Amino acid sequence: MEKELAKSLKENSILKLSDDVELPTILQSEMERQSEKDEFNIDAYMASLMTTSFGRVLLWSPRLPSTQDVVSLNFCEIPIGSVCIADVQFKGRGRSQNVWESPKGSLLFSFTIQMEDGRVVPLLQYVVCLAMTEAIKDLTLKNGIPPLNLRIKWPNDLYLDGLKVGGILCTSKYRSKKFNVSAGVGLNVDNVKPTTSLNAALRKLNCGYKLQREEITSSFFNKFEHFFHILINQGFQPLEELYYKTWLHSEQRIIVQEQNEDQDLPIENVVTIKGLTSSGYLLAITDNSEMCELHPDGNSFDFFKGLVRRKLT
Structure with missing residues (x-):
């Protein structure tokens, strides 16, 4: 069924890169054998993918402006759970319209999700973050290596030993009583700049093991599909304990x-984070x-320099 769908997408030329630019496509079966060693290996990815829906339809390109734009613009033309992967992207999107430029060695992908309960949509980004940290932990343990110190910085960043190595971006549109969500992931796997990477940390351990983008992606979707079903059927609470073990902020x-009506300048207060x-x-x-409850003010680049307090009754 997935192969027939891929043929239809190619024959009808319906994929868009922007509002007025079509995205030329070829099928995997029509591709010549991949010669570039740093290209994403589709066969290796598919071989370890164990999902029933997420990640099974793959759009891959060596270079794209933004994987997030591809899945957003083609959301209704591709199946739910489809993923778009690029080896390099040059107009990647971050929070607050920031541009995320990504060199080779980065893992860059976006995928589609559909949800009906708007109450859990804001929690989806936490599930994506958690699925990634758990996927990488599983891969290191499987290879006899202690887990890397990969942690979640609220709301959607991944940090390794105090340096940012990844970010998550979830955007949604409400259509026909459903939320169409495009989730984007950017992760430094083997690129040292601009901060550090997962494999740079592994090299310091002299373990001889190197993480591959393909195994990270398939392991991520294997985890995410399981966590997503929990979120939809039970809410976020069953995942909270695991999430709190992974994030940076307990008791921070x-x-x-807090704005005071009698003063022009806001009042600053010290609080202790307890959870979500x-x-x-x-x-x-x-x-x-x-x-x-702490909310971002919408102006500061760093969430923790722009939080405002709202009392809970």
Whole structure:
């Protein structure tokens, strides 16, 4: 069925790269044997993929402006769970319209999700982050290597030994009573710049093992599909304990701002992070034992320099 769908996409030339540019496509069966050693190996990826829906329809290109744009623009033409992977992208999108330029050695992909319950849509980015950290942990343990110190920085960044190595971006549109979500992942696997990479950390261990983009991607989808079914059927609560073990913020003390009607400048207060609220924001407690929810102010580049406090009743 998936092969027939791929043929239809090619024959009808319906994939778009932008509003007025078609995306030329060829089938995997029509491709010459991959000669570039740093190209994404489709066969290796498919061989270890064990999902029933996510990641099974693959769009791959050596170079794209943005995988996120490809899946967003073609959301209704490709099956739910389809993934777009690029070896290099030069107009990748980050939070607040930031551009994410990605060199070779990065893992760059976006995929499609559809959801009906708007209450859990904001929590999806946490599931994507968790699936990635758990996938990489499984791969290292499988090869007899202690897990890397890969952690989640709320809301959607991945950090390794204090340096950013990845980011998650989820965008959604509401259509026909469903949320069409495009989830994008960027991860430094084997590129040293601009910060560090997973394999740079492995080289320091002198373990002789090197993570491959293909095995990370398939392991991610194997994890994500399982976690996604939990989120849809049971909510985020069954995943919370595992998430809190992976993120950076338990009991973290931070400064937040609160606007006072009698003063022009906001008041700064110190709070302690306790977890997440049901809506996906940060749950914190003040030194006066008052529970509050922390929201980004929408202006600051760093979320933790632009949090505002809202009291919980």
